[in-house]
Amino acid sequence: MWYERLLGPFGVDMGIDLGTCNTLVAVRGQGIVLNEPSVVAVRKGTNQVLKNGQAVGWVAKEMLGKTPGSITAIRPLKDGVISDFEITEAMLNYFITKVTGRVRMLGPRVVISIPSGITAVEKRAVFDSAEHAGARKTYLLEEPIAAAIGAGLPFAEPTASMIVDIGGGTTEVAIMTLADIANCESIRVAGDDMDEAIMAHMKRNYSLMIGEQTAERIKIQIGSAAKVDEETKMDVRGRDMVSGLPRKTEVTSEEIREALSEPVQHIIEAVIRTLERAEPELAADLVDNGIALAGGGSLLRGLPIEINKITGLDVTLAEDPLTCVARGTAIYLENIEEWKETLENNSDI
Secondary structure, three states: OOHHHHHHHHEEEEEEOOOOEEEEEEEOOOOEEEEEEOOOOOOOOOOEEEHHHOOOOHHOOOOOOOOOEEEEEOOOOOOOOEHHHHHHHHHHHHHHHHHOEEEOOOOOOEEEEEEEOOHHHHHHHHHHHHHHHOEEEEEEEEEEHHHHHHHHOOOOOOOOOOEEOOOOOOEEEEEEEEEEEEEEEOOOOOHHHHHHHHHHHHHHHHHHOOOOOHHHHHHHHHEEOOOOOOOOOOEEEEEEOOOOOEEEEEEEHHHHHHHHHHHHHHHHHHHHHHHHHHOOOHHHHHHOOOOOEEEEHHHHHHHHHHHHHOOOOOOEEEOOOOHHHHHHHHHHHOOOOHHHHHHOOOOOO
């Protein structure tokens, strides 16, 4: 609309990678300005955010698994979509206010990345949350496109680019050409499922209960999808399921690799299914162009080796894969006047 062009220079344009584990915010012309966990601490039985609405992000993540009976630390997104509308709204409001300042004469225009497989109802929840959090205009950008832009793939050219974006709640696998998605699959298996697999392994093999943060530490320190270097060990602390007392035990990288094999296999199967549906000419391009990995889950050691072994294609890790989607939204923001007609916005629903 004409008035959007008029108001453009006076407002803030921001891109938000609204992730299950972390939320990243990029501001037009400034790049990524915020990277915090998608966690909110509330008073139990209410949606009242603690510390006058400030118990969000890092402050709240430190409370995960350690809260007393009167406090609950909530992750309001599950499998890449909003599971708690009011808490997501409070979280978005906190992040938008932190970036734009408390006094806002004009709400920001916001580009939010979303999983490619979400429903119309789930999209509506994203629009409503952003609008109630103070956004003037909200656009939705599919995560594979944002990840491809952030990874520097030639997605707008008449050649095939393939991205595998492994986040906390979803894995997005897409083949793109001419600035659009040719084939895509979104599965709700990603980094969180890897953590859950480790927690289940510790319960089953050691009768030891561990929390999400401990499982994530194990995954980062000794987790792998394929053997890449010397096997290592680490001490793990938790609660003994038999005696109920605190205890520590030692685990090896080999057994953690075995525990992670199921979620890793689901991701590889999604890659194979997407490749099988590709048009012959696009498949031919991928022989030269290969596959790019993005998202926090792609940092699992040995994952490129494992995908290469199954597909036979070159597999590369994008530069700074954790911030790929957010960087993609920032680049999209630079071209928002040119590209915004291709985006779904809150006038469309």
